[in-house]
Amino acid sequence: MPLPDTMFCAQQIHIPPELPDILKQFTKAAIRTQPADVLQWSAGYFSALSRGDPLPVKDRIEMPVATQKTDTGLTQGMLKVLHKQCGHKQYVELADLEQKWKNLCLPIEKFRAILQLDPCDHKVEWIKFLALGCSMLGGSLNTTMKNLCEILTSDPEGGPARIPFQTFSYVYRYLSKLDSDVHTADTESYLASLQEKVDSRKNVMIGLSDFFFLKRKI
Amino acid sequence: MSVPFSNTHYRIPQGFGNLLEGLTCEILREQPDNIPSFAAAYFENLLEKREKTNFDPAEWGSKVDDRFYNNHAFKFDPRLLFWKHCLFDPLPSLQEQEPPEKEKSQTPVKEETPVTALESSEEDKEKEEQAAVKIQAIFRGHLAREEVKKMKQDDLEGKTKENN
Numbered sequence: 001m002p003l004p005d006t007m008f009c010a011q012q013i014h015i016p017p018e019l020p021d022i023l024k025q026f027t028k029a030a031i032r033t034q035p036a037d038v039l040q041w042s043a044g045y046f047s048a049l050s051r052g053d054p055l056p057v058k059d060r061i062e063m064p065v066a067t068q069k070t071d072t073g074l075t076q077g078m079l080k081v082l083h084k085q086c087g088h089k090q091y092v093e094l095a096d097l098e099q100k101w102k103n104l105c106l107p108i109e110k111f112r113a114i115l116q117l118d119p120c121d122h123k124v125e126w127i128k129f130l131a132l133g134c135s136m137l138g139g140s141l142n143t144t145m146k147n148l149c150e151i152l153t154s155d156p157e158g159g160p161a162r163i164p165f166q167t168f169s170y171v172y173r174y175l176s177k178l179d180s181d182v183h184t185a186d187t188e189s190y191l192a193s194l195q196e197k198v199d200s201r202k203n204v205m206i207g208l209s210d211f212f213f214l215k216r217k218i
Numbered sequence: 219m220s221v222p223f224s225n226t227h228y229r230i231p232q233g234f235g236n237l238l239e240g241l242t243c244e245i246l247r248e249q250p251d252n253i254p255s256f257a258a259a260y261f262e263n264l265l266e267k268r269e270k271t272n273f274d275p276a277e278w279g280s281k282v283d284d285r286f287y288n289n290h291a292f293k294f295d296p297r298l299l300f301w302k303h304c305l306f307d308p309l310p311s312l313q314e315q316e317p318p319e320k321e322k323s324q325t326p327v328k329e330e331t332p333v334t335a336l337e338s339s340e341e342d343k344e345k346e347e348q349a350a351v352k353i354q355a356i357f358r359g360h361l362a363r364e365e366v367k368k369m370k371q372d373d374l375e376g377k378t379k380e381n382n
Contacts, residue, residue, distance in 0.1 A: 013246055015246065016249070016253060018253060019242075023241075027238065031231070034229070038231050038232065038276040039268060039275065042257075042261045043258065043261035043262055043265050046255075046257040046258035046260075046261055047258040049258070050252070050255035
């Protein structure tokens with residue numbers, strides 16, 4: 001319906017039937033994701049929505065855990081969002097990834113820093129980038145693997161966070177190869193010991209409880 | 219509106235309300251067929267604008283909110299400025315009564331009153347000028363009277379001192 005030239009009252013405004021729902025979902029997404037730069041994130045949200053891509057939205061609100069010293073904006077939740085957006089492809093174009101990174105209001109220096117760990121042109125294997133991102137979250141190799149499991153798993157949150165052992169060993173080998181202090185023999189023996197545990201199960205999945213033990217303070 | 223009361227509750231991001239309002243306005247005005255792509259273009263446009271002019275509607279909106287909640291703005295009343303001009307300027311020209319540029323950008327909502335006054339017709343301007351002259355006259359009279367009062371008091375005091 002074309003609008004008449006003169007507006008006399010609010011009833012004349014035609015509200016598209018799908019608009020309220022779009023706005024509602026948009027608002028819910030914004031509250032859940034808590035973007036640092038709302039404008040940048042909104043642009044990313046709608047460009048993803050119009051192209052039918054997965055949206056840059058966190059599944060649930062994430063309490064700010066970073067202290068001022070380590071605050072770079074990169075969190076597990078952010079990586080999870082990126083994984084949701086890129087995880088369906090094996091390789092991701094760097095330009096595309098950079099845009100998504102920017103739309104999540106993450107600092108571009110961090111992106112470059114991650115890529116410097118393992119330089120590559122044009123495109124990057126997604127699982128590798130994700131692993132490097134997890135290692136950026138800080139902590140040891142074990143914490144990195146824990147974060148990775150929690151992102152990759154299809155178990156419900158707070159669950160055993162199981163992932164296929166194949167993926168686990170692939171990432172573990174990759175990361176320990178980058179770290180020159182770790183000997184290949186150590187890595188292999190560690191993986192073999194884990195393999196024994198996992199093989200006894202029907203599905204070849206490895207969970208958090210298999211390798212990640214909380215250090216108890218006495 | 220983000221009211222910072224608690225860390226543990228869902229909070230609307232700073233300036234989000236402002237963005238949402240702008241987007242809704244534009245959609246209702248343009249009535250696009252494909253809302254998501256229109257919204258994408260709209261935000262791209264805003265981003266581009268921000269890069270060029272450094273104007274962030276979200277930031278601006280949060281500033282307005284902040285002013286509303288923390289009340290800094292209401293400590294300053296533009297009408298005060300108006301009266302000051304009327305009283306102390308020898309010849310108040312109406313153009314000068316516009317608040318300086320700085321305040322304009324910081325207090326975009328409240329400037330409505332002076333702006334509407336400025337946009338009024340020539341006749342109104344004349345009236346205002348006359349009113350301003352009147353106010354000036356009254357105030358000057360008041361000042362003069364105060365001075366005379368003071369002089370008289372001083373005189374009296376001096377006389378009493380002499381008498382003593």
